[in-house]
Amino acid sequence: MASIRDVAALAKVSTATASRALSxxxxVSPATRERVxxxxxxxxxxxxANAAGLASGRSRNIGVIVPGVDRWFFAKVVRGISEELLDQGYDLSLYTTGGSHDHQEKVLQDYLLRQRLDAVVPVALELTTRERERLVAIGRPIVGVGGAMPGTLTVGIDQEAAGxxxxGHLTGLGHRHIAHLTAGKDPHRDFGLTGTRQxxxxxxxxxxxLVVRPEWVITSDFTLNDAYARAKALLAAPERPTAVFAASDEMAVGTILAARDLGLRVPDDLSVVGIDGHELGDVVGLTTVAQFPERQGARAAARLLQQLAHDGAPDEPQHETVATDFVVRSSTAVPPSPGSRSRRSAASPSPG
Amino acid sequence: MASIRDVAALAKVSTATASRALSxxxxVSPATRERVxxxxxxxxxxxxANAAGLASGRSRNIGVIVPGVDRWFFAKVVRGISEELLDQGYDLSLYTTGGSHDHQEKVLQDYLLRQRLDAVVPVALELTTRERERLVAIGRPIVGVGGAMPGTLTVGIDQEAAGxxxxGHLTGLGHRHIAHLTAGKDPHRDFGLTGTRQxxxxxxxxxxxLVVRPEWVITSDFTLNDAYARAKALLAAPERPTAVFAASDEMAVGTILAARDLGLRVPDDLSVVGIDGHELGDVVGLTTVAQFPERQGARAAARLLQQLAHDGAPDEPQHETVATDFVVRSSTAVPPSPGSRSRRSAASPSPG
DNA sequence: GCCGCGAATGGAAACGCTTCCACAACAACC
DNA sequence: GGTTGTTGTGGAAGCGTTTCCATTCGCGGC
Structure with missing residues (x-):
């Protein structure tokens, strides 16, 4: 494998000049650069990479910490980050915590300290104060994606506004009986609870x-399957809402499928709105707040690279909001008139 | 930041001994090790990591090349790999090609050569011969996941058997009119076409x-949405199959949703079977061949670590097959009797 | 009682870059 | 024509490990 010495020799310059020309x-004079x-x-x-990293302290490698990569939002964010980084010649080290605090501990404690990372992107991480301190302690730029993190720059949508x-879309249509499918929260989480979808x-x-009925604020886990089950229970109850706002599209689609399986028509009997812009929403005609996670990831990566280019001068810590897009499709409509709020005879047998 | 010299000094040994004790x-005598x-x-x-990597040539870092991470199969595989690697103290560098050959070129040409990688896991990669040679040329262990790759160890299911x-499940039920939703193939792909689901x-x-009707072998792109559209066209035609075998669960679910939107009952009017074991299948009662991609990823990683432990002695190149699980749910049944093969009056209006 | 051997340790040379510092050459300025 | 800068270049000192080699020591075998 050729080393820089070989290059220098062939170009008849010193390794110092070769290094300068290449980096x-x-x-370096144009003629010399050309030769090198x-x-x-x-x-x-x-x-x-190892030698360069050792000598310079920069490794052109940035770490991404994600709860997991097999969830829609995370996957899209990672994709956005990855594309941006590869474009700029940066490597991406992926650390998945699996949502477990043990793993998260380990990642933050050992992996990130090996000085192989120029910067870190924590994605939708729920950190304890200690963990956050540890993250800051590695002394590298940090740009978060998802929720806000005090003291560091983060990129994400305005969760509260999206919710x-x-x-508001539902109330504007005249709905007065609205349920909400929300996602569970980790009690250890650190960042401010202000600005949630709920x-x-x-x-x-x-x-x-309108008054929020506590039994209609249902905690699910962001998965379609769980939301399906919970929505089925919700909608099978004697008194049911005319509309559901689900905190994610997967949960919204789960709700729609549950409604269908109960013989309810969407949007005639039930309106459903979600947040995400999941591809699945297109097929079932879901009205949703699209949030473009790839863009969020790419933006975070871009910010990071910018900081690194400016020699690590950190951006002012704040939450940088990216725009959402309200997509109205066919899952929302005016509520049924009280008289027609009967259950249709179940036509499709439910599976299982 | 403490260096090994500090450790050595504090333990009153040389850096050589400190290194030996730590690694x-x-x-090293037990007493000394303890002190260090x-x-x-x-x-x-x-x-x-940089210093250790430079000095030893090993970096405890393995590269994963994926078309993308926002597809179900890839995400699950990456998850499996990631968990296995983190457990063993290895880092994971993620390279996404976006399915584009340009990106793939770039990754294989530049990134992988920086000697920061101990091994490589190409996932479901379609390589040209040149690309494959380049991959082999980096002289590191390789274990692929997904399709077979001549000359290297790969882990995956028996695609042909799954198909x-x-x-066979459908024909066993008595179906004679069966369509197949397959995934497009890249003409540049290198590995043997033997053993496909089709x-x-x-x-x-x-x-x-039974005879395969060419117009009933439909190429889609592995996405639910595209399959939905194609299935709708297929099922709306005057003559339609009584069963569909989709090469992935997402395509199968798309087919089911399309059927429902056309007023067809599943499985009464149409049987659908898929491959994957996607969570979504549970909600719609999809019969499928579950393939556990996490397990495949974990297996590949384990094989790799094993090779690295044995000082790089490569395993015999072959395709290591992992078991699948046939999950029968409610999307398949005996075909409708000829007389009853009429279209039900559309009850749910299609969205949009 | 000596030799040889393996275990434990230290010194120092890599590993392959980057970058500090010194220096030469040359331009520009008063 | 000296002084001051600027630009291009090379020498060499790191960066923080690992590992080769040499050395010492204790011990069993003859």
């Missing part, structure tokens, strides 16, 4: 002069 | 004495 740092580049190409030279937007729901309900 | 390579470990803990010493199993379909059809 673009420091003055040619020599490098001829030898098929690829610099050793209010979705709910908060937006509550605000929009209040603004419409 | 477990080479003889204590000193290391006291200083909170974390070895520099035949699913199809091949299994064809074999099972032949074994049942």
């Amino acid at each position: 673009g740092r420091g003055p 580049l040619r020599a490098s190409a001829e030898l098929g030279f690829v610099p050793s 209010a937007l979705a709910t 908060g937006g729901f509550e605000r929009a309900m209040a603004q419409a002069g | 477990g390579r080479g003889p 470990l204590r000193a290391s803990a006291e200083l909170g010493f974390v070895p520099s 035949a199993l699913a199809t 091949g299994g379909f064809e074999r099972a059809m032949a074994q049942a004495g």
